Amino acid sequence: MLLHLDFASDVPIYLQIRNQVVLGIAEGKLQTGEKLPTIRALSEECGINMMTVSKAYQLLKQEGYIQTDRRSGAVVCHNIAQSGPQQETLKALKLHLSELRLAGLSLDDTLALCKTLYEEEAL
């Protein structure tokens, strides 16, 4: 599990961590039940503040992607698919599909693109 942080990005670092963990789970790089690095380890490895990592983990926990066990730290949840898609995700998805449409992609182009992206994850 390697993180690529872009400190010049508009996306806050804690969100970059959260996003890459989500992608990691979806792509199978992070298996269900697998242990995430400790906050201290990850913060030192990336040269960032512990608070930043902590914030990312809290967000992931709140969204149901991970749970924190007092003894073994943070682990990937077994039962993520409980609540169905989030309202926010759908709203953002619609916005991005609009952007693709205005960028010239047809419905077929778009669905093919989505299929490709979806399958990249499902390795």
Add this chain to the structure above:
Amino acid sequence: MLLHLDFASDVPIYLQIRNQVVLGIAEGKLQTGEKLPTIRALSEECGINMMTVSKAYQLLKQEGYIQTDRRSGAVVCHNIAQSGPQQETLKALKLHLSELRLAGLSLDDTLALCKTLYEEEAL
């Protein structure tokens, strides 16, 4: 053209305006060549500052969605589809598809959802 602003949201107001204009164009509520409200009008209507609206318009202009004609204000661009999809849009799209997958949606579910969202726009 009605804007719904959420002042409690984390999304900055200028971005909310930008997003809703993009959606409006994609859904056909805003026709190509149509005139947007003036900065003053929109800021008064929404009870926000002129500079906030101005920032949204400048962003839309920079992204190629609108043009500001020096004589008559801001109008929706004719030739938006010039540069193809942005790298950022694709990255965000992939993330959202991952979230859907982890929320329990199959590939078919996801494609059906995308199709629905896409067609909502394409009236």
Add this chain to the structure above:
Amino acid sequence: MLLHLDFASDVPIYLQIRNQVVLGIAEGKLQTGEKLPTIRALSEECGINMMTVSKAYQLLKQEGYIQTDRRSGAVVCHNIAQSGPQQETLKALKLHLSELRLAGLSLDDTLALCKTLYEEEAL
């Protein structure tokens, strides 16, 4: 003498007119002593305000490119090259050369480019 005005440009229309007249003179499209269109004619042809054209002509006159004869309107000056290069032109030129340098052009590249642009005018 055809003007191409871009109403969506950041450059004010009166400056676009001024710039294109200067370029026209340099390229020989506008001969020394040649008559420019009247303010009224040009404003009607381009669909712009007479004040805008007037402003452009006043600027050109002040810079010594044209002179206005009460009987025959505005004509291209005979003796433009009197005062040497303007301070502002040099400052702007230096800035643009810097931008080229930072965009990756070597000194030779830059001089070759300048030569090409210069000779385009001198047809």
Add this chain to the structure above:
Amino acid sequence: MLLHLDFASDVPIYLQIRNQVVLGIAEGKLQTGEKLPTIRALSEECGINMMTVSKAYQLLKQEGYIQTDRRSGAVVCHNIAQSGPQQETLKALKLHLSELRLAGLSLDDTLALCKTLYEEEAL
């Protein structure tokens, strides 16, 4: 890094800042990777508003001259020379060369001038 702002100029202050930073980079006064003053520091030093400095920095960022590292403020980019010269720069350059020509400079004069200006930067 000293800024000379002309509050009476037609050139907006944020553009003056932007231009002087670009010149500073080209002249080597601002080294690659070097940290720019913080928005607060620069605004206080020059007696202008934070937002004005912020606007200049955002423009520089958008043009690829600087990056804003979320941890330590704004730094000069390493890889500026990516996209080649801008269309606008070339247009402006051609205009300035025309002005020089009409001011009486021969091709050789002009190239010598450009060489001098270019080398002033390249210390």
Add this chain to the structure above:
DNA sequence: GTGGTCTAGACCACA
């Protein structure tokens, strides 16, 4: 009338 710019404050998210 329009958009562009600027001020002098303020609050917030991020790290």
Add this chain to the structure above:
DNA sequence: GTGGTCTAGACCACG
């Protein structure tokens, strides 16, 4: 500490 955002005014250039 940093930059990002926002307000409630104002002035200006442009057309």
